[in-house]
Amino acid sequence: MRRHPLRRGLLLLFVAYLGATYWVFTRSAPLVASRPVTLRLAHWQIEKGPPDGLAAVIRRYEELNPRVRVETVAVPSSIYRQWLRTNLTGGTATDLIEFAYWVGGVDDVPVRYFEPLTRAMDAPNPYNRGTSLERVPWRHTFSDSLYTMLSQSPEVGQIYGVTLSQGSSRLFCNRELLRAITGSVEPPRTFIEFRRLCAQAAEYAQRTGRPLHPLAGSRSNARWLMEMLMQGCVTGLNLELDRDGFLDRNAYQVLGDYLQGRWDSRRPELRAAYALLREVSQQMRPGFTQLGRDDAIQEFVRGEALFIFSGTYDATSLRRLAAFPVEVMHVPQLTQDDPVVGPYIRGPFLEGLLGTSLEIYLNKDSRHKEEALDFLRFLTSVEGGTLFTAHSGWLSAIRDVPAAPEIEVQRATANGYYTGIFYMGIGPNTLQSFNQNLHLLVGPQGSVDRFVEALEAGQRQQVSDDLRLDIHNRLTGERGVDAEIAALGGLDRLRGSNPERSDRLLALASNQTIAEIKVYESEWILLRHGVRSDGP
Amino acid sequence: MLGLLLPWCGATLRAAGDADVAAAWELVARHLPTDAQARLGATTGGGREAAFAAAVVLLDRPPVTDAKLTTAAAQLADLARGDDEIAAAAGYLEARLYQAHFFSPDPARAARAYAALAARQPHSPWAQLGLVKLALLRLYVLPEPASPAARVAAAEALLAQVEIPALQRDLHLVLGRGRLFFQLPGVLPHLLAADRIGGLAGTVRSDLQLQIAELSRRAGEPAQARRYFKAFLAENEVDPRVYTVRARLAEMAGKEGTP
Incomplete structure (x- = not known):
């Protein structure tokens, strides 16, 4: 008699187990792999164009993948850095x-919070099946093979994201106004x-009494x-200082050169260049340093500025917002007969880098x-x-994507010199000093002398701090490489x-060694020529 | 029966442990140390490999503190006492901790650890990689020898011990860059040796091509300069230095055309 309840209990348990199994496989929510997923993508592209481009891509993706929903989170660029840091630290950042x-x-x-995509980049992109890029490794489907991303990566050789677009820098002109002023629509070709x-x-x-400035102005x-x-x-100047033979200058080299006394802001070419900056600033409305990019766009579309200088990322906004035809023009080049900077001009400058941009990263968490x-x-x-370009008016970063002629003119070409650093702040501390003192150059009572002396007053300390920070950032990136190297060795042992x-x-070991050459060269210079940090 | 079962159970557990450790290594390689630690926590076996992985996770998982690094260094030192590959890898990583991970590095200790590893297991890839790192320390960090020429000589002495071609190449790069930094002659032979070994990719490769080209141009070796400038142009369509390189080639052609 006493054994019956136990049997009955076991029987009940067995029936319940069968019932649960039946429920799980027939009635419950879908198995993990087929449950609906919502991805969130944060970006700051709130100008006209890109949101439409992204929306078009998302619509098509959701058609192809009905279980995945993609939401965009537009964060204003003015608070993006704080948003990024707060959400990544708090574990509340978006997926992309x-x-x-x-x-x-x-x-x-990137090293802390983004998932490296380097390995994924070696395989073809399955969504390119049936196209000319079908067999091309993902990385090489980008028109610059992600050159820009790789060249900026804190961990040499590591790819942390993808790029969506490319472009250049151009002067956008109010064509009707240009004709009214000059009687022609011929663009200026030189700075003269x-x-x-x-x-x-x-x-x-x-x-005419019309409020008008040659250039729309904002910081x-x-x-x-x-x-x-x-x-x-x-x-x-950059080619003269290029002892290494790289034909360009990176921040760590320029900072180190400053500490070794190889340049300062009193150099004649820099003084001439700063005089040119003052001249350019006077073609913008007073107080432009207090204004944002949207203010400049508004000034231009109101017809109160003849030109606006911007990246081609503003092309769609300008075209859609202006009530007049907007002409895209090349920036007037500096020439050797220029009265201000002529003696220092080697040739044309590059109008925007040739690489791809609008970088999207995958959150590690x-x-x-x-x-x-x-x-x-x-x-x-x-x-x-193709969808992105057609709906955004921006060039795609992907090879073989067609673009309409009015978009095609935005494409950059290798039409001039680019040698790296341009001496308007080299790291965060020198940049802050440059910005804080800029009013001494561009203000009503401004002068090159006052500006240069103010820059030089604290420059040695700021350069030392920037170099110290550069070393710190490089080392942070390189430390993570040790763990990866050890892991690859471990996998070799366990899996052959x-x-x-x-x-x-x-490749990791090699890139790490090269990064460490830069670290040790910088430390050598900092130790012998730098100023101690004011910080803790 | 038990005699048959026990070895079988042991082998099964070992295999399961190895699979867990391999999964943990995968996670470390993807820079996911927290996930790797969780995976290692569930491991039932794995032996020295698991212990090594645990030490690596410890030094990689934020927040990284000196206390955690000290614990990791002790674990690595313990593992380095063997004579297998894990011992070599642990010895290398222990030296790396003193070179680059501690908030106050100890380069002298790191240098001793690299040298000791090279003496213990001279043919191990970890020891060989350690020699490249030791060259960096001798060139730039250790107090002795004091003169740049002696520093370069001390680093160059390590070349004879490095057998793996890719690491020979890296050491040549270190030495070439070192000679350049200290403004000593003999830069180009090292850079050319590195290029001959090959295997570099991306910006590191294009930088080396340009460096050889430009330094050859300055050294009065136009044929070599032209060859490397052209190789750079053939491989780099979007590098922002393309225009400068074309201008250099045009300048050289102009000079050669001048009587």
Whole structure:
């Protein structure tokens, strides 16, 4: 009698088990692999164009993958850095994240928070099946083979993201206004012609009483134009300082050279270049340093500026917002007969880098990495790129993606010198000093002398701090490589050697060694010529 | 029966442990140390390999503190006492901790560890890689020898011990760059030796091509300069230095055309 309850209990348990098994396989929610997934992609591209391009790609991707939903999170660029840092640290960041090193103070982020895609890049993109890129490794389907991304990577040789677009820098012109001022729509080809045109515009404004400046002004637009002009002025200086023979200068080299007394802001070519910056700033409305990029766009589309200098990422916004035809023009080049900087001009400057941009990264802590990676593949496929270009008005980063003629003119070509650093701040500390003192150059009472002396007053300390930070960031990246090297060795021991893994191990070791050469050269200089940190 | 079962169970457990450790290594290689640690925590076997992986995770998993590094260094030192490949890898990594991971590095200790590893297991790839790192320390970090020429000579002495071609190449790069940094002659032979061994890719390769080309041009070796400039152009369509290289070639052609 006493054994019956036990039997009955076991029987009940068995029936319950069978019932549960039946429920799991027939009635419960889908198995993990087929449950709905929502991916979130954060970006700061809130100008006209890219949101439409992304939306078109997402619509098509969701058709192809009905179980995946992709949401975009548009974060204004003014708070992007804080948003990025806070959410990555707190584990609340989106699965996919737009990121760029020029945001500043974020060099540590990729190694810490983003998933390396280097290995995935070696295989063809499955979404390119049936296209000319079908058998091409994913990395080489980008028109620059991700050259820019690789050249900026904190861990040499490691690819952390994909790029969606490419472009250049151009002058956008109000064609009707240009005709009204000069009687022609002929663009200025040299800076001398540009000066003449600025004088004509000022005379026109005075004559008609129309509020008008030759250049739409904002802190960002001014900075971009100044960077390009500085690039034209410092080609000779950079090539002169290029002891290593790389034909360009990186931040660590320029910082080290400063500490060794090989250059300072009093150099004649820099003084001439700063005089040119003052001249350019005077073609913008007063107070432009307090204005943002949107203010400059508004000034231009209101017809209060003849030109706006910007990246081609503003092309769609300008075309859609302006009530007049917008002409895309090359930036007037500096020439050797220029009265201000002529003696220092070696040749034309490059109008924008040739690489690809609009970088999207995969969050290491994403709960849907496979799906996010799959979406990145579609986003950067020929079909994804075609949709993006057609709906955004931006060039795609992907090879063989067709573009309409008005978009095609945005494509950069190797039409001038680019030698790296342009002496408007080299690292975060020198950049802050440059920005803080800029009013001494571009303000109403500004002068090159006052500006240069203010820069030099604290430059040795700031350069030392920047170099120290550069060393720190490089070392942070390289330490992570040790673990990966050890892991690849471990996998060789447990699974037998594999040529691909061996190549990766040797490439990592090699790149790490080269990065460490830079670290040790910098430390050598800092120790003997630098100033101690003020920090803790 | 038990005699048959026990070895079978042991082998099964070992295989399961190895699979877990391999999965953990995969995660470390993907820079996911937290996931790797969770995987190692579930491991039932794995022996020295698991212990090595645990030490690596310890030095890689944020927040990295000196206390954690000290523990990792002790674990690695313990593992380095054997004579297998794990011992060599652990010895190498222990030296790396003193070279680059501790908040206050100890380059002298790192250098001793690299030298000791090379003496113990001279043909191990880990020891060979350690020799390249030792060259960096001798060139730039260790207090002695004081003069640049003696530093370069001390680093160059290591070349004879490095057998793996890719590491010979890296050592040549280190030495060439070192001579350049200290403004000593003999840069190009090292860079050319590195290029002859080959195997570099990406920006490192294009940098080497340009460096050889430009330094050859300055040294009055135009044929060699032209060859390397052209090789760079053939392989790099989007590098921002393309225009500068074309200009260099045009300048050289102009000079050669001048009587």
